[in-house]
Amino acid sequence: MTAENKRRAWMSLLAKAPADRLTALWQAYDAAPTFHWLRAPEIGATMVRGRLGGTGAPFNLGEMTLTRCALQLDGGEVGHGYVQGRDKDKAQIAALLDALMQGPEAEAVASAILKPLETEMTAAKTARAEKAAATKVDFFTMVRGEDK
Amino acid sequence: MYVAVKGGERAIDNAHAWLAEERRGDLGVAELSVAQIREQLALAVNRVMAEGSLYDPDLAALAIKQARGDMIEAIFLIRAYRTTLPRFGASEPVDxxxxxxxxxxxxxxxxxxxxxxxxxxxDYTHRLLDFALAAEGEVPDVATSAPRTxxxxxxxxxxxxxxxxxxxxxxxxxxxxxxxxxxxxxxxxxxxxxxxxxxxxxxxxxxxxxxxxxxxxxxxxxxxxxxxxxxxxxxxxxxxxxxxxxxxxxxxxxxxxxxxxxxxxxxxxxxxxxxxxxxxxxxxxxxxxxxxxxxxxxxxxxxxxxxxxxxxxxxxxxxxxxxxGFLEHIKLPHYVDFQSELELIRKLRREAMESTAPIQEAAE
Structure with a gap:
């Protein structure tokens, strides 16, 4: 995976992560890196688009809330936080993690926070897919008289 | 035409305080939390998000609580909130x-x-009221099967x-x-x-x-x-x-x-x-x-x-x-409009009476 793709992957994971779990894992990691804001957390919206018939031209479906911020660690790494919903603390943690993942702590952060998050989120998704699979219809053909 | 009128501030404040009390309902009954609405009235939350044009389940649940379950009022609250948000961009079309x-x-x-x-x-439920839900119902175990990947x-x-x-x-x-x-x-x-x-x-x-x-x-x-x-x-x-x-x-x-x-x-x-x-x-x-x-x-x-x-x-x-918005505005004060309508109707009636009066006399 290229460096850019790796960063896309962790930023995407952080955007979708449940805020309570992200906060708990961050607190357990017990780090307090010093930083300054490049952009203080702000709440806004983005217009979500769909496509005509699922595959055609785009149309505007409606907006979703999100929170963004940007910061710089004293070490120089710049972190961006873009997270779903209205949660400035979550955006800050996401930006700090984005910055830390570009520095010497990357491996420690990945194994202490990102990997457990990913495992939990995959497990939750799988649990839902398992329930859906149990509601799949098995068709059977009724035995008719002439088949005897 | 709408002409501004002054007055009624005290009545409005008192009405809103009473609204808050009525919203809470009987104090002997536990208060509904926003999280409960989000989790247990999820389809109402979905409708408010869809018609409010803003995907945010917590906000939609809050709007439903504030609107006392009036869905259009809740949608109105979300639409109003939505206009206060800066727009950060547009997504790629969802796949x-x-x-x-x-x-x-x-x-x-x-x-x-x-x-x-x-x-x-x-679908396939019998649409019979389930009185077990009125009691403290236990959730049945949900079956699972090998997931589609x-x-x-x-x-x-x-x-x-x-x-x-x-x-x-x-x-x-x-x-x-x-x-x-x-x-x-x-x-x-x-x-x-x-x-x-x-x-x-x-x-x-x-x-x-x-x-x-x-x-x-x-x-x-x-x-x-x-x-x-x-x-x-x-x-x-x-x-x-x-x-x-x-x-x-x-x-x-x-x-x-x-x-x-x-x-x-x-x-x-x-x-x-x-x-x-x-x-x-x-x-x-x-x-x-x-x-x-x-x-x-x-x-x-x-x-x-x-x-x-x-x-x-x-x-x-x-x-x-x-x-x-257009429908409900007609219940707001239109005293001056209506005063002019009254004047007009009185004038028309007067004119109609005056023109028909001599004919009635002639017929007698």
Missing amino acids: TEIMACDRRVSATFKDAPGGQVLGPTF ETTPHITDFLNKEGLIQTEVTAEDVPGDLTREPLELPANRPLRLQALTRGDEGFVLSMAYSTQRGYARNHAFVGELRIGKVPVEMDIPELGFAIDIGEIELTECETVNQFQGSKTEPPQFTRGYGLVFGQSERKAISMALVDRALRWEELGEDNLGAPAQDEEFVLYHADNIQAT
């Missing part, structure tokens, strides 16, 4: 092909790859392979946004779909039902209905690449409609499309039927004069916030 489907059914193909997955549906292909892809269904033209045009520019007619299909997806569920349902009853009948089959989560991807300019900024639940409905062909199109199946925030399948099916009815001109069909074919009628009356 519903990669949806993690909780539900996926087709009324046209029994053995479609991916199968018929019912999901948490009201592949993506679930769209049903219309199969018809596309045979060329039996009209294909969607891929394009990347920036769609018009009726929340930024006033809706002008004729509207194109992207604008119509935006208006329908945020339109009032009852209105869109009734319009769709009218097509089924024969007003511009277009013989819709539900080719596919799917509900589940999709990631939302957005390009981040300062990074120079796109990331997932979240994940939303959507309901998508594709209808397959009979079409005899027209002056411009060969006989083939045509499509209607519905895509709505949350688990909102009645709305998604309705949207697809109305979308199809509004496409009469592009498909070279006759205008039968049916309400569901009338773009102006449908699009200008689908929005329940516009509708309720």
